[in-house]
Amino acid sequence: MPEFVRRVLCHVFTAVYPKWFPLDRSIKKRCIFGISDSTIPNGTDIVATAVETAKPVAQLSPEKGSKHYLIQDFELWNTSEVEVRSTYRMGMSNIVVSDWLAELVRNEASADPSLIKDWVDEGTFYPERDVTRHKNEVAVLYHVDKHKGFCDLFEALKTVKAKYPELVVNAFGTPPRPNLFPDWIRYTQAATPEQLREIYSRSLVFACATINEGFGLTLPESMFCGCALVSTKFQGVWEYASEDCALLSNVGDSEELAGNILRLLNDPDFAGELANKGRQHAMSECSREKAEEAIKKEFGVGGA
Template sequence: MKITFILPRLTAGPTGGGKIVYQYANALASAGHTVEVLHPRTLFLWSLRKSFALKLLSLGVDCARFAAVWPTRGKTDVPWMPMHPAVKISVVPALFSRFIPDADVIVASLWRTAEYVEHYPACKGRKFYFVQHYETWSGPAHRVDGTLKSTMNKIVISTWLKQLINELSGDEVHQVSNPVDHGEFFVTASIAKRPRVVSMLYSPHAWKGAADGVAALEQAKTQFPELQAILFGTSARPDFLPGWITYVQNPERQVLRDAIYNGSSIYVCPSWREGWGLPVLEAMACGCAVVTTDNGGTRDFVIDGDNGIVVPPKEPRALSKALLSLLADDERRAAFAARSIELAQRSTLQASLDKLLTVLAENPAAGKP
């Protein structure tokens, strides 16, 4: 098959959703398919700005970005992800149909890319919408919902997203769970002998719950003064972070695996909502017990009382209480960690790829036009 994936932009640092798309592109190319991952220079989002002045300024920026790569399609690389040499990584001025190659299959990602793909001619390929989150954090609900109700074939990564789309549109959608790369994330340190270190992803987006997570860590520190924490992310170290917490910006893969995940006994996820929660699954594969909010995405692989503790979102005290219970019970923590490894082993790239190929190759007549 000739397959086109569309991502909203080419980023300088890692993104969870982008990483999954690139992983699939690599695996599909290895299997002999022709794959292009295409990124627009602009999505023309100027109309979402609140004031006339901001709309005008944003439109000017959008037009400048559009003109910067006109009229050719540029080939480039992903700076943070090794790509199969057969995968074409392209940047185009915008997602207008004339810049999109003909293909057998085209796969949209972010809601705004789906708005474009829905209206492409049939020569661009059978239309799929790869839904990795309920993206009201990046666009107005009525437009996000509009893409979820569209006629495109939809692929979701988690059970809660499948239920959400069914409630919104009545559609039965395909579910392909995100994989973890077991060649990249695995146990390198004994889970039984790990010190009291907690790791956590930091993101400046409020819905990622970083402030809640840090508050919980500070509360836990009062009971266990020897507690250490390692936060990591793509942003610069936030000003509000206490000095005792280590922060690693853009950690290399080996550092993330060995020093952060394997250097931790517990991984905490304080997000209010997650489409999936890939770092949680990566930490599980590296032998971490989990403390997480009930954020939707992690329901598919974090089982309360089995490999972690699940608490309500936006409740730092509940997060802290859960952390304290595991910090005080090393035997229970190690048992949770062992179970995490077992559960993570089920999420393989090959299993997810097989499901994805089945969906993309299905008889077009069986799906929506």
């Protein structure tokens, strides 16, 4: 693609996106090409949000603002482990979204990071009173990245369908509907928050087979909406769930995952009890108030 065309498209994308949540109109967006003192305006604070941006942000002059580094996962997909770990020691104020990342970064940087857990908006995600929860329906996220474990989840769902023919799966994701989906899997592409709330509210169970992930936001969203959670024991799940309020299986064990789904489908009353416990626990761990207080403390605003 010619450089001129690429830059024009980047400016258009910057103006239009993000679309997955309502960005406050007071926020000004800038399209820049490279992170340097010549492209970044002076300010009070600057935040690196990925491994790729950490080093250039750390090298900026002090006039660009206090430097923060938002760490949302152990980002090994494009960079070596040695390089990822080195970014934690660049002298910025490290921010993590989960307890397990806090321990990882603390051990590497020899300093406590700020913990700002991902939060769920209870004004958006709640059980819809006008939507009937169906005892045969399971909600899932479809994702193509290997670490999301959808291949394991799909195998588990096929096992469940063979033993529980009434199963209906409410899937959602950003890619187009894959050809491999049978007709008992409904699919919503690029679901809005309102569509997600409806999907969660009509489903008895939310099922997840993630291999590794820093947090996994769709899981507590579903719990806020009253789904009983069935998941693998990936590191992020412990941020909002426990074995007291969810059915958790070993990573990669699709048979165990299928068994847990079947257990809830065959006992909707138990599923409801588990969902109530899970909702209370997730709401206490992923509250907006906790996140806002942590943000205020990190950036020194709002009197915190």
